[in-house]
Amino acid sequence: MTIRWKHVLALIVILPIAGLLIGWSGLIGIRASSGHWAVTDWFLHWVMRSSVSTAAITVQAPPLDNPALLPPAAGHFESGCATCHGSPAQARSTAVLGMLPPPPDLKGVIGSWTDEQLFEIVKHGVRYTGMPAWPVQTRDDEVWAMVAFLRRLPDMSSGQYTAMAGLATGRQVARMSAQAITCDSCHGEQRLGEDSLIPSLSGQSKTYLMNSLQAYVQGRRPSGIMQQAVSTIPEDQLREFAAHYASQPQPLHRSAADRSLVARGQELAEKGRAADTIPACLSCHEREGGNAAYPHLSGQKVPYLETQLRLFRGGVRGGSSYSHIMTEAAAHLGDEDITALAAYFAGRESVGP
Ligand code: HEC
Ligand code: HEC
Ligand code: HEC
Structure with missing residues (x-):
């Protein structure tokens, strides 16, 4: 009995030291060039799949069928993901294929994951593989937009992808970089639907x-x-x-909405609601000669305005050094207020009452 305990104790002391010695000796190969053994490959991927499946149990996907989710996600995919995974507009480079593990061509693997599992992978990344986490962890709406896009990727032609991401076409000859994303790929007025x-x-x-x-x-x-x-x-x-x-002219098109909704939004924008400490929006916004740090809102689309108001209300929108005043202004807005205000501003003619 006593001898056994001594053995166990000796092992507890010796094993870590032996481990350190082996590490120090340099005998463990870290060369990516020699790849993993097939069994290591299988084991790592199995661990990754199990970990993602478990983490995704508590995640619930929102509806992902809104087509407006796709263009910003497609544009982001081309500039933030395609360098590693390739896309319908560019193949993976030789350098990327030399990574261990190599980032897979996603077309072939999306079908093996649920929406919730894709969300987990895209939001948190995968340790020790080069697969990065989403750059911000405080808002999930962008990650869900990416999941909506990934779901459609396997059936997408390069023409559909180019159009969806707003890639610059035209002179392709002798262009070295596949990066054809510009600010207008996303922000071009002609690309902004209702x-x-x-x-x-x-x-x-x-x-x-x-x-x-x-x-x-x-x-x-x-x-x-x-x-x-x-x-x-x-x-x-x-x-x-x-x-x-x-210096560009403001867009002329204004969204039409239900008149009673617009009237409610207008009332709140003009007078605020003192009982709920909601200030009059027009005391800051849309004033001729007003503070240039206060954006004008007229002509923005309803979904953009609603998203920003919800982000402000939740305290995560952030912004310039002035943004805290807007966070306070939005803190007590109800869901119906947000719908009415967005409808009002999306349909409002610019500057001036
Ligand atoms: C620096 C390279 C790199 C970038 C950039 C990158 N990934 Fe990955 N990604 C990887 C690697 C490597 C793996 C493989 C992980 C594994 O097999 O365990 C991976 C795995 C994935 C997977 C799981 C695929 C599977 O079945 O193994 C998805 C989905 C994915 N990435 C989506 C994205 C999205 C979306 C973006 C952009 C927001 C992105 N990746 C950006 C390297 C990258
Ligand atoms: C892949 C699509 C995409 C590309 C490319 C892109 N943007 Fe954006 N941009 C967005 C989205 C989506 C938002 C809203 C983000 C948010 O919720 O804060 C945004 C917001 C902005 C805003 C804030 C506007 C406001 O009313 O508050 C500015 C300014 C901006 N972008 C400028 C640019 C410039 C300049 C470029 C080029 C360097 C660019 N964007 C490229 C998608 C894009
Ligand atoms: C005290 C001044 C003030 C009041 C009152 C105010 N805002 Fe703002 N608002 C701001 C400032 C400043 C910003 C810009 C924040 C930043 O720097 O990103 C802003 C930003 C916004 C944005 C984001 C616009 C964009 O392009 O992203 C929306 C939407 C908005 N306000 C709506 C409203 C509504 C609706 C009300 C009324 C309930 C309101 N604001 C009341 C000062 C105000």
């Missing part, structure tokens, strides 16, 4: 646009899509982009 989740930038003040871009760069306004879009662009170029969009 149900768009992407804001119009045209005619917004240069100050507000630049404040917003800096807020994305510095992570003060959480959006994985916009943080990826601005991540490699130098500040002086962002200034040029802000100036460019500020």
Whole structure:
């Protein structure tokens, strides 16, 4: 009995030391060039699948059939995922195929995952593989948009993909980089339908646009899509982009909505509701000669306005150093207030009462 315990104790001391010695000796191969043994490959992927399945048990997918989810996700896929996974517009590079494990061509594997499992993988990434987590963890709506897109990817032709992501076509000859994403791929006025989740930038003040871009760069306004879009662009170029969009004419088209809904929104926008400490929106927004850091809202689409108001209300929207006043303004809005306000501003003619 005593001898056995001594053996066990000796093992407990010796094993870690032996482990360290083997590590130190350099005998363990870390060369990606030699690959994994088939059994290691199988084991790692099995662990990954089991882990994702367990984590996804508590996740519930929202409805994902809204087509407006697809364009921003497709654009993000091309700039943030296709370098590793390839896309209908670009193949995986030799460098990427040399990764261990190599990022799979997703067309063939999406069908083996549920929406909830895809959500887990895209939101949290996969350790020790190079598969990164979504850049922001505080909002799930963008991740669900990506899941909606991935679900459609296996059946997508390159033409459909190019159109959905808004990739620049035209002179393809001798173009080295597959990156054909521009700001207009997402923000181009002609691409913004009634149900768009992407804001119009045209005619917004240069100050507000630049404040917003800096807020994305510095992570003060959480959006994985916009943080990826601005991540490699130098500040002086962002200034040029802000100036460019500020000089564009505001979109003329206004959304039509139920008149009684619009009237309720208008009442709240003009007078606020003191009982719930909701201020009059028009005391800050849409004023001729008003503070350039307060964006104008007229002509933005209903889904974009609603999303932003919900994010403000939940305290996660962030933004410039002025954004806390908007967080307070939205704190007590009810769901019906948000619907009415979005309908009012989406249909409102710009600046001036
Ligand atoms: C730096 C390279 C890299 C980038 C960028 C990347 N991934 Fe991955 N991804 C990987 C690797 C490597 C794996 C394989 C993980 C494994 O097999 O355990 C993977 C796995 C996945 C899987 C699971 C596929 C399967 O069955 O193994 C999905 C889904 C996925 N990635 C989606 C995305 C999306 C969406 C994006 C962009 C938001 C993205 N990835 C960006 C490297 C990358
Ligand atoms: C893949 C699609 C995509 C691309 C590419 C993209 N954007 Fe965006 N942009 C979005 C989405 C989606 C939002 C809303 C994000 C949020 O909820 O904060 C947004 C928001 C913005 C805002 C905030 C507007 C507001 O009213 O608050 C600015 C400014 C902006 N983008 C500028 C740019 C510029 C400049 C570029 C090019 C460098 C660019 N975007 C590229 C999708 C995109
Ligand atoms: C005290 C001034 C003030 C009041 C009152 C106010 N806002 Fe704002 N609002 C702001 C500021 C400042 C921002 C810009 C935040 C930032 O820097 O990103 C903003 C941003 C917004 C945005 C985001 C626009 C975009 O392009 O992303 C919406 C939507 C909005 N406000 C709606 C409203 C509504 C609806 C009300 C009334 C319930 C309201 N605001 C009341 C100051 C105000």
